[in-house]
Amino acid sequence: MKKIIIAIDGFSSCGKSTMAKDLAKEVGYIYIDSGAMYRAVTLYSMENGIFEGESIDRERLRRELERVNISFRFNPETGRPDTYLNGVNVENRIRTMAVSAKVSPISALDFVREAMVAQQQAMGREKGIVMDGRDIGTTVFPNAELKVFVTASPEIRAQRRFEELKAKGQEADFDEILANVKQRDDIDQHREVSPLRKADDALLLDNTNLTIEQQKAWLMERFREAVNDGAENTDNNPKDRD
Numbered sequence: 001m002k003k004i005i006i007a008i009d010g011f012s013s014c015g016k017s018t019m020a021k022d023l024a025k026e027v028g029y030i031y032i033d034s035g036a037m038y039r040a041v042t043l044y045s046m047e048n049g050i051f052e053g054e055s056i057d058r059e060r061l062r063r064e065l066e067r068v069n070i071s072f073r074f075n076p077e078t079g080r081p082d083t084y085l086n087g088v089n090v091e092n093r094i095r096t097m098a099v100s101a102k103v104s105p106i107s108a109l110d111f112v113r114e115a116m117v118a119q120q121q122a123m124g125r126e127k128g129i130v131m132d133g134r135d136i137g138t139t140v141f142p143n144a145e146l147k148v149f150v151t152a153s154p155e156i157r158a159q160r161r162f163e164e165l166k167a168k169g170q171e172a173d174f175d176e177i178l179a180n181v182k183q184r185d186d187i188d189q190h191r192e193v194s195p196l197r198k199a200d201d202a203l204l205l206d207n208t209n210l211t212i213e214q215q216k217a218w219l220m221e222r223f224r225e226a227v228n229d230g231a232e233n234t235d236n237n238p239k240d241r242d
């Protein structure tokens with residue numbers, strides 16, 4: 001069966017990564033969480049004095065970026081990939097509120113985006129990949145065969161994030177999380193470089209009132225359509241025949 005690229009974009013905490021991970025597992029594709037890459041750069045900046053309060057030492061980050069190595073390794077215990085920063089597993093540390101609060105300004109820097117997009121495009125060269133983020137269908141893979149843009153109300157997203165942090169035994173305050181969700185929406189949508197927006201050819205999915213199972217079924221159906229669509233086109237196109 002021919003392999004495709006699946007781009008899943010949307011607002012923060014609306015379940016993009018859960019659906020992307022589950023789909024990748026189901027169809028045997030590689031899953032890449034592009035947000036984890038921006039989070040890893042943020043963690044690096046926080047731990048290496050690149051943040052001075054709220055301001056960022058851009059020149060230092062620009063110089064040091066080539067030494068920031070981000071990779072993913074499959075974790076057999078969770079069945080999902082963990083994020084590594086310079087060889088160290090940072091999967092839990094990049095998910096804290098402290099990192100969430102600082103990631104938007106880092107991901108708004110043009111040179112950071114350029115470096116991450118180049119790495120993401122390299123990861124998709126062989127296709128057979130599900131990538132989630134904010135600009136996957138617009139900038140990273142504008143020719144992806146299946147694009148989904150996910151949204152849900154800010155309140156329901158904050159609630160999900162709250163429960164996720166609680167389940168991990170981390171500190172969580174609903175109002176603080178809701179404020180963070182809204183603030184990130186605003187920065188993500190209004191930044192100059194690659195703002196969050198739905199690609200014209202992306203399918204819109206509002207999952208405010210959907211269960212995970214309903215969402216899974218919907219996505220599998222879209223996957224089958226996208227793969228079959230490609231197969232039909234291939235069959236009908238003499239140039240693609242051997």
Ligand code: DC
Binds near residue numbers: 104
């Ligand atoms: O998906 P997430 O919440 O883990 O993403 C963390 C931040 O990274 C988010 O505030 C926006 C940014 N991001 C981005 O700018 N582009 C992407 N492709 C993915 C994430």
